Amino acid sequence: MEKIIRAFLWGGPSLKRSMHHVCWETVCTPKAKGGLGLKIIADWLKAAMGTRWREVASCMDLLWVTRRYSSKQSVWTVMPTLAGSWIWPKILSSRDWIKPEVPYVIFAGKNMKVWTDPWIKGKSLADLTLREEHQGILEPNMEVADFLIADSWFKPSWWPISWDDTWADISKQECGGLGEDKLVWPHSATGWIKSNFDGSLSRDRAGYGAILRNGKGDLLWAVAVQNAELSSINVLEYKAILEGLHLSHQMGLRHIHAESDSSIAVAWINRKGSPPWQLIRARQEVRTLLNTFEEWKITHTYREENQAADYLASWWSIPGRSYFTQSTRDGKLNDIVSSDAAGTMFIRSLIK
Numbered sequence: 001m002e003k004i005i006r007a008f009l010w011g012g013p014s015l016k017r018s019m020h021h022v023c024w025e026t027v028c029t030p031k032a033k034g035g036l037g038l039k040i041i042a043d044w045l046k047a048a049m050g051t052r053w054r055e056v057a058s059c060m061d062l063l064w065v066t067r068r069y070s071s072k073q074s075v076w077t078v079m080p081t082l083a084g085s086w087i088w089p090k091i092l093s094s095r096d097w098i099k100p101e102v103p104y105v106i107f108a109g110k111n112m113k114v115w116t117d118p119w120i121k122g123k124s125l126a127d128l129t130l131r132e133e134h135q136g137i138l139e140p141n142m143e144v145a146d147f148l149i150a151d152s153w154f155k156p157s158w159w160p161i162s163w164d165d166t167w168a169d170i171s172k173q174e175c176g177g178l179g180e181d182k183l184v185w186p187h188s189a190t191g192w193i194k195s196n197f198d199g200s201l202s203r204d205r206a207g208y209g210a211i212l213r214n215g216k217g218d219l220l221w222a223v224a225v226q227n228a229e230l231s232s233i234n235v236l237e238y239k240a241i242l243e244g245l246h247l248s249h250q251m252g253l254r255h256i257h258a259e260s261d262s263s264i265a266v267a268w269i270n271r272k273g274s275p276p277w278q279l280i281r282a283r284q285e286v287r288t289l290l291n292t293f294e295e296w297k298i299t300h301t302y303r304e305e306n307q308a309a310d311y312l313a314s315w316w317s318i319p320g321r322s323y324f325t326q327s328t329r330d331g332k333l334n335d336i337v338s339s340d341a342a343g344t345m346f347i348r349s350l351i352k
Contacts, residue, residue, distance in 0.1 A: 002041050025263075030303060033201065033233045033262070043302070049094045052087075076124065077116045106175040109144030119144055121169055128166045148175060192255040193220065195244040196301070198262075198309035199236025208236045209312025210244030211324075212251075217341030221247050222324040222333065224312040234275070237265040238282040240313065241298075245289045254294040261303040261310070269298050308336045 006024065007015040029035030080089035106112070106119060118124050147154055153171050197210040206229065211222040223243055241258055248256050260266050268275040269286055290296045303310060311333060315322070324333060 005038070033199075046094070046097075047302070049090055050098055053091050053094045053098055076113075076118065106144060106173060109146075109148050109175070112144040114142045114144055114146070117144075120166065120173075125166070129163060151175065191215070192257050192295075193248060193253045195241075195248060195256055195258045196306050196309040197237070197240035197244045197258065197260055198306055198313040199233050199240050200310070200313035201231075201233045201236060205316065206231065206236060207313050207315070208240035208243065209309050209315065210240050210247065211308045211312060211337075212244065212247060212253075213337070213340075217337065219324070219326055219333075219337050221251065222308070222312055223247065224315040224322045224324070225320070226316055226322070227319040232278075234262070234265060234279060235282070236313075237262045238279060238286060240309070241265075241269070241286055242282075242289065245286070249289065249292060256290070256293050256296045258290075258296070258298040259301040259306065260298070261301055261306040263300045266298055266300045305340075308333065308340065311336060 002024070004015065006020065007017065009027070010020055011018045024040075026034070027036050028038045028040050031037045076095060078092070080092050109119075112119055113124075115125050118127070120128060147156070147170070153173075153175060155167055155171075159167060192215060194213045194215075195210060196213075197208070199208040200206070205227070207224065207226045209222065209224040212220040214220060225239070225243065237260060241260065244258065245256070264273075267273050268279065268283055269290075274280075275283055290298070312324075324330075
């Protein structure tokens with residue numbers, strides 16, 4: 001499909017083979033960032049499979065799952081069958097990249113397999129221990145509910161001393177109460193602050209924004225800079241992350257996880273490739289500021305998951321800086337923050 005789209009873009013209706021003047025990644029960037037807004041189909045399919053997988057893993061009592069594919073097995077270990085639908089193996093193939101990203105919210109722990117389900121910070125007990133260590137100790141179908149008494153963690157007497165570090169991680173997790181065990185898409189880890197940033201550039205306008213949120217997704221601080229100097233989108237991305245980092249530093253934060261939907265900006269900051277000479281000094285400034293924190297990381301995220309920063313970058317009001325807090329934010333930003341905090345998932349559209 002992408003081959004046909006590329007052929008049409010550069011060769012016209014005849015699909016004649018011709019020179020590609022811009023790399024496909026640039027073509028697929030949003031229009032506000034100089035691209036055509038097309039989406040990479042492989043990424044779209046990955047997001048679609050991830051959404052279907054979340055439905056299966058969160059609702060194992062789905063009739064089509066229990067009757068046809070996974071009557072008593074964990075959805076994390078069930079093997080694809082030749083007699084099944086062609087889509088089932090595709091869904092199962094998503095497990096490897098989804099597993100560390102979707103930790104459980106534990107209430108009763110029923111129907112949650114101790115050995116195979118990723119209930120310990122996104123990992124299963126099998127991921128955290130050696131197989132020979134659990135031989136004869138764990139029953140294959142033991143559930144997390146067996147470790148809970150009166151809504152509190154209960155460490156069984158047979159628990160090996162060599163697993164005490166794992167138990168320490170277990171005991172830190174919230175558990176009990178009313179509700180059903182479920183999978184959620186996580187925010188920042190406990191003690192970490194998430195900083196999303198973005199830049200926006202059009203013919204006569206330029207801006208950038210950054211937002212800080214805690215592990216629950218609550219807004220701590222946000223800033224939108226309007227009527228910035230017209231320059232390249234990459235310069236605006238760097239200005240945005242610097243804005244977020246300066247805010248974090250002023251608030252005395254020590255653990256920062258920065259995210260951007262610009263994969264190239266993230267790669268440059270992580271020293272995976274060399275930026276244009278105009279940005280070398282800016283990259284050094286970013287890394288110098290990052291190194292003032294006790295811990296930091298910067299990663300790429302999809303634009304659909306970076307909507308708050310995208311909104312701030314395109315937020316046009318009065319020139320200069322506009323700041324937002326819990327008590328001073330507009331309705332649209334409030335909706336985005338609330339949606340993100342609730343763990344809303346997004347399907348990436350092919351064209352925008």
